[in-house]
Amino acid sequence: MAPSKFPVIEIFGPTVQGEGMVIGQKTMFVRMAGCDYRCSWCDSAFTWDGSGKAEIRMLSAAEIAAELDSIAGDTYSHVTVSGGNPALLPHLNELIELLHGSGIGVALETQGSIWQDWFLHIDELTLSPKPPSSGMKTDWDVLDTIVGKLSAQERNFSLKVVVFDETDLQYAISTHQRYNGVPFYVQAGNEDVKEQDTSLLLQALLSKYMWLVEQVMASAELTRIRVLPQLHAWLWGNKRGF
Numbered sequence: 001m002a003p004s005k006f007p008v009i010e011i012f013g014p015t016v017q018g019e020g021m022v023i024g025q026k027t028m029f030v031r032m033a034g035c036d037y038r039c040s041w042c043d044s045a046f047t048w049d050g051s052g053k054a055e056i057r058m059l060s061a062a063e064i065a066a067e068l069d070s071i072a073g074d075t076y077s078h079v080t081v082s083g084g085n086p087a088l089l090p091h092l093n094e095l096i097e098l099l100h101g102s103g104i105g106v107a108l109e110t111q112g113s114i115w116q117d118w119f120l121h122i123d124e125l126t127l128s129p130k131p132p133s134s135g136m137k138t139d140w141d142v143l144d145t146i147v148g149k150l151s152a153q154e155r156n157f158s159l160k161v162v163v164f165d166e167t168d169l170q171y172a173i174s175t176h177q178r179y180n181g182v183p184f185y186v187q188a189g190n191e192d193v194k195e196q197d198t199s200l201l202l203q204a205l206l207s208k209y210m211w212l213v214e215q216v217m218a219s220a221e222l223t224r225i226r227v228l229p230q231l232h233a234w235l236w237g238n239k240r241g242f
């Protein structure tokens with residue numbers, strides 16, 4: 001059978017993972033085009049809004065691995081697959097198996113709207129259901145199924161909710177309560193994904209992070225929880241490729 005081709009829009013790194021359960025991890029990024037959501041504050045809308053269409057290349061797992069090697073040589077041992085929503089790709093197991101065969105760890109983030117059997121082979125899987133400020137609606141039945149299957153197999157996964165306001169915070173609390181026992185992260189949202197002045201953006205991100213820290217510290221419902229910034233936005237602002 002011919003190898004599957006994947007809609008790759010960016011391959012870059014090594015860099016540090018700026019979000020979620022592997023924050024700080026040295027990693028390469030493979031960003032896939034396409035998303036079933038349209039979040040109002042999406043910081044990677046070029047993966048689905050048509051603006052990045054000319055950059056999409058259909059690559060096989062072997063071609064992706066070869067490009068990772070040609071960019072980074074022997075300086076990496078971890079790859080993050082992002083998007084878009086990479087869970088739209090039913091044959092992604094081909095890439096995961098190839099990377100694992102070379103001793104490379106694989107992390108992946110998805111909003112948790114679609115199950116794929118290859119979720120069970122991801123080393124660090126982040127489920128990031130989107131709060132009300134995104135304008136999207138969570139399908140709790142699907143998310144229940146995903147969390148149930150991962151928990152049953154004792155997989156290394158976590159939940160992460162990006163928080164912009166009080167309503168999002170309530171959503172984070174109810175998500176945490178629904179999946180009590182799953183490692184849980186909240187992350188301060190980036191309200192201006194178009195700002196190009198990195199020092200102005202950093203000020204805004206710091207104050208949003210401070211607000212979120214204060215909310216969580218005062219909360220009786222959010223106790224076993226980690227509060228994260230978007231580290232890469234602190235370092236590189238809204239620039240792509242970091």
Ligand code: SF4
Pocket residue numbers: 035036037038039041042043044045047083084085111130
């Ligand atoms: Fe953007 Fe992620 Fe929302 Fe898709 S799920 S629109 S990639 S923020």
